[in-house]
Amino acid sequence: MQHTLKYPDGHTLLRNLNKTYPVIQEGKGVYLFDEAGKKYFDASGGALVANLGHGNAELVDAIAEQMKKVAYVNGMQFTSRAMEALSDNLAKKAAPLHLDRVSLLASGSEAVEAAIKFARQLWVDRGYPNKHKLISRTPGYHGNTLYALSASGRPHYKKVYGPLISSVLSVSTPYGYRFPLSNSNDADEILREYHEKGADYYAQELEALIEKEGANTISAFIFETVSGSSTGAWVPPKGYFHKIEALCKKHEILMIADEVLCGSGRTGKFFAAEHYGLKPDILVLGKGLNAGLMPVAAILVKKSDVDTMKSASQGFMHAQTYMQAPSMAATALSVLNYMDQHQVLEKSHAVSEHWLSELKAHLHALPFVGSITGIGHMAGIEFVEDKASKKPFPVAKKFAPKFVQHAQDQGLIVWPNYGQADGVNGDLVILGPSLQMTMSEADECIAKLKTAIQTFQI
Numbered sequence: 001m002q003h004t005l006k007y008p009d010g011h012t013l014l015r016n017l018n019k020t021y022p023v024i025q026e027g028k029g030v031y032l033f034d035e036a037g038k039k040y041f042d043a044s045g046g047a048l049v050a051n052l053g054h055g056n057a058e059l060v061d062a063i064a065e066q067m068k069k070v071a072y073v074n075g076m077q078f079t080s081r082a083m084e085a086l087s088d089n090l091a092k093k094a095a096p097l098h099l100d101r102v103s104l105l106a107s108g109s110e111a112v113e114a115a116i117k118f119a120r121q122l123w124v125d126r127g128y129p130n131k132h133k134l135i136s137r138t139p140g141y142h143g144n145t146l147y148a149l150s151a152s153g154r155p156h157y158k159k160v161y162g163p164l165i166s167s168v169l170s171v172s173t174p175y176g177y178r179f180p181l182s183n184s185n186d187a188d189e190i191l192r193e194y195h196e197k198g199a200d201y202y203a204q205e206l207e208a209l210i211e212k213e214g215a216n217t218i219s220a221f222i223f224e225t226v227s228g229s230s231t232g233a234w235v236p237p238k239g240y241f242h243k244i245e246a247l248c249k250k251h252e253i254l255m256i257a258d259e260v261l262c263g264s265g266r267t268g269k270f271f272a273a274e275h276y277g278l279k280p281d282i283l284v285l286g287k288g289l290n291a292g293l294m295p296v297a298a299i300l301v302k303k304s305d306v307d308t309m310k311s312a313s314q315g316f317m318h319a320q321t322y323m324q325a326p327s328m329a330a331t332a333l334s335v336l337n338y339m340d341q342h343q344v345l346e347k348s349h350a351v352s353e354h355w356l357s358e359l360k361a362h363l364h365a366l367p368f369v370g371s372i373t374g375i376g377h378m379a380g381i382e383f384v385e386d387k388a389s390k391k392p393f394p395v396a397k398k399f400a401p402k403f404v405q406h407a408q409d410q411g412l413i414v415w416p417n418y419g420q421a422d423g424v425n426g427d428l429v430i431l432g433p434s435l436q437m438t439m440s441e442a443d444e445c446i447a448k449l450k451t452a453i454q455t456f457q458i
């Protein structure tokens, strides 16, 4: 039997029609094994999804227990104990954020769309039907369904779909390596200037846009609390959310925190918002909420806003077949129970601190490595053609996709992004290993990455 596939082999519509795909056989912890017997270190959990590693039998058994009882009922007709227990668990975790009602969707993109619709309906129900515009950030990513794509600050993703894309307002994403008020290429100096001047710089940009458009037309501001693959895991500058939150309150703009990638423990706290004392109106989870066991995403909202909807229009009008499905609820509930019972977050801190500092110590001086940053179990490495000027490689060189293939050939899985430097050029990889990665696995991850960078030729 053939152990790899390349289009037109088989009948799957393969994602890349020029790539050869190994057939994966099984996974265990941070490792994956393909049918040819090759072992991979999964340093990105796919697209930062497999937060609890691969082949976790305890999780599968817990989900199966619920699925054997009942896997599907429609959320219009029933709720289930799995759904109620999941909502209780999430509401308890989100109590400091004042979010206490939960709805489930089947992907991050869908949950983002639901969050945007929730904000819009809330303004209609509050009696402000003019408030409909959305502000998002560039670079940024909120998904690939049409409105989530419209909200995504990735110009190159929208090229083909241009005629189908809706207009969404945009401000800059905090992105330390290319912070416009810093000319330095010294990592410490960049950080100093970014944290000193960043909050004012980015808040002023947002305020200018709000004033230009008119706050009475703006419904919501959507952002990734910690930017994911779009900037390579850059955290916001000090005081950023304090200023942004004040602006949104003053202008009555709802805040939607997209934590599809950075939530569910990825940054070391369950919600990334907890690092910044941020209290968004709506928070979106996905990826790590399901740890890769089945597609589940969620929106978390406030009871006071749901009460407004109850009196005005009887409920949130968004509807999809799998909302609140018991199988999805059981998956997310099993993930949360597992994390709580095994103290996954508490135990992850020592490893992530070691991993992040060693990544910087061992990789920063290597060729092409412009910047390394991150928080918790997420890190980004930006590659440049010229380290002194931070000049990116021309996009035509395909640095990031070629590097990712090179790493995969060497048995290391990382996740690429490109275009972040100026909308066209710019290459980075993002890492997001299992939150249960051990110290020695962290060292192995760094050693493999170092070898991949050292042996890569563009």
Ligand SMILES: Cc1ncc(COP(=O)(O)O)c(C=O)c1O
Residues within 6 Å of the ligand: 047, 107, 108, 109, 110, 112, 141, 142, 143, 144, 224, 228, 229, 258, 259, 260, 261, 262, 286, 287
């Ligand atoms: C921040 C963020 N939001 C939304 C999405 C979309 O999620 P999905 O691919 O599950 O639709 C992603 C996916 O990468 C993401 O990183």
